[in-house]
Amino acid sequence: MRKKRMWLQGLGLLLSMSLLAGCGGGGAKAPSGAQGNEILVGANFELSGPVATYGQSTYNATVLAFDEINAKGGVLGKPIKLIKYDNKSDKTESANVATKLITQDRVSVLVGPVTSGSTLSVIPVATQHKVPVVTPTATSPDVTVDPNTKKVNDYLFRACFLDSFQGRAAAEFAMKKGQKAAILISQSDEYSKGLGKYFGETFKAKGGTIVAEEAFNPDDNDYMAILTKVRAENPDVIYLPAYYEAVGKIVKQARGLGITVPFIGSDGWDSPKLAEVAGVENLSNCFFTNHYTPQDPDPAVQAFVKAYQAKFEGQTPDALAALAYDGARLVADAITRAGSTEPEAIKQALAATKDFPAVTGKFSLNETHDPIKAIVVIELKDGKQIVAEKLTGL
The missing domain is CATH 3.40.50.2300 (Response regulator)
Structure with a gap:
């Protein structure tokens, strides 16, 4: 009986030590961050x-x-x-x-x-x-x-x-290039679809006409079908808000079809890979909205x-x-x-x-946690970025 009592006391001591350790530094999680x-x-x-x-x-x-x-x-x-x-x-x-x-x-x-x-x-x-x-x-x-x-x-x-600001800025700039625009949208991307929507609304509100709107799969390699449709509508400018991989392939194929009108894009164009995919020679008469340029003095x-x-x-x-x-x-x-x-x-x-x-x-951040700031329109010339325009207060 005495041995059993001593064993139980020892077990209780071990449990107490374990609980104390768990409540102390070793087992406790640090506060967030x-x-x-x-x-x-x-x-x-x-x-x-x-x-x-x-x-x-x-x-x-x-x-x-x-x-x-x-x-x-x-x-x-x-x-x-x-x-x-x-x-x-x-x-x-x-x-x-x-x-x-x-x-x-x-x-x-x-x-x-x-x-x-x-x-x-x-x-x-x-x-x-x-x-x-x-x-x-x-x-x-x-x-x-x-x-x-x-x-x-x-x-x-x-x-x-925001895309709403970027889409409006692109439309304002596009109106200086012509009155008829085509829009090419990445069908699986909220970013691309949102920009296309804001561009189209602003372009039409300014008196322009959207002559074609086509959706593409960014994972495709052949865009000849939709580009042929766009060419038939004879737009003055093409708006292409998408990421650089698809943009490079689309612009290259468009130039190959003889489409020489300006392409206007979004900040998703800003990658050194764009010129690699499209070819520098195909990016003339191309512009995109952006947040900054490293050429800013x-x-x-x-x-x-x-x-x-x-x-x-x-x-x-x-x-x-x-x-x-x-x-x-x-x-x-x-x-x-x-x-x-x-x-x-x-x-x-x-x-x-x-x-x-x-x-x-x-x-400054406004009530919706969005910054109020300017936007830059970049022109691509010989593979280099040149500031075409800076827009504020749209």
């Missing part, structure tokens, strides 16, 4: 798949921004640690990555995804877990305002202008370009890199102003952003 002496930020980028060049440039610029901030002492006296995963340019995987970053890595805030479709898939995750997301580059209006309820998505913020722009090139083997940062640099710095700025790594405090600081000094132009 605060593990040790680091501030945890998640990176949810398209590092492989059809828009991998975008994901890589945005990730590079995010790394550059946080490295610069850490070299100056970090934020709140702590370095920022960036935890990255590849969402593979896939909507479902983007949501999975967001879930993993929030629930397993316990980050305070996320940067990315890049595309509107992937970012839209992240909204339910961010809303459920109440963790803010800053997309540097997703331009769909639906990212920050729910199209059904018309309510602001509380945990979504962006550093780029502004000292802040040139300092960014120089730093990016120094860190990434002479690569010239595209507009998505510039936006990601701004987005990462915006995150750090919000944490500083919040004085906290708690997601709710960061969310409130982001919403209160005023006169943020961005590389892509100083901006």
Whole structure:
């Protein structure tokens, strides 16, 4: 009996020690975004798949921004640690990555995804877990305002202008090229469809005529059928809001069919791969709306370009890199102003952003978490970008 009593007492002591250990440091989870002496930020980028060049440039610029901030002492006296995963340019995987970053890595805030479709898939995750997301580059209006309820998505913020603004700007510019326009839309892409809608509405409101509207599959290689239809309508200009892979093939085939009218595109054109796919000789008389140009003489722009090139083997940062640099710095700025790594405090600081000094132009975030800023129209000439026009206040 005595041995049994001693055994039971020993067992009780072991259980008590186990419970104490579980309630102490070893078994406890750190608060969101605060593990040790680091501030945890998640990176949810398209590092492989059809828009991998975008994901890589945005990730590079995010790394550059946080490295610069850490070299100056970090934020709140702590370095920022960036935890990255590849969402593979896939909507479902983007949501999975967001879930993993929030629930397993316990980050305070996320940067990315890049595309509107992937970012839209992240909204339910961010809303459920109440963790803010800053997309540097997703331009769909639906990212920050729910199209059904018309309510602001509380945990979504962006550093780029909206498709509605971009589509209107493209139409304003297109009217200077002619009164008849054709629109080519990627049928599987919210980004492309939204831009086509805003362009068409504005172009017609300005007195222009949409003579053709065709949908294409971005995974196709042969676009001769729809281009032949467009050529028959004799447009003055063709609007092609899509990503660089499909754009390159379409423009090349259009020129081969003798279509010489101007093509006007969107920020999805901004990739060095475009010239590789289309051929430099086929990109004359081509224009696209964009967030910035590395040729801008502004000292802040040139300092960014120089730093990016120094860190990434002479690569010239595209507009998505510039936006990601701004987005990462915006995150750090919000944490500083919040004085906290708690997601709710960061969310409130982001919403209160005023006169943020961005590389892509100083901006404030409005009531829908969208920046008010300018847009640049870029002309492609001999494979190089030239500023054709800068538009504000549309």
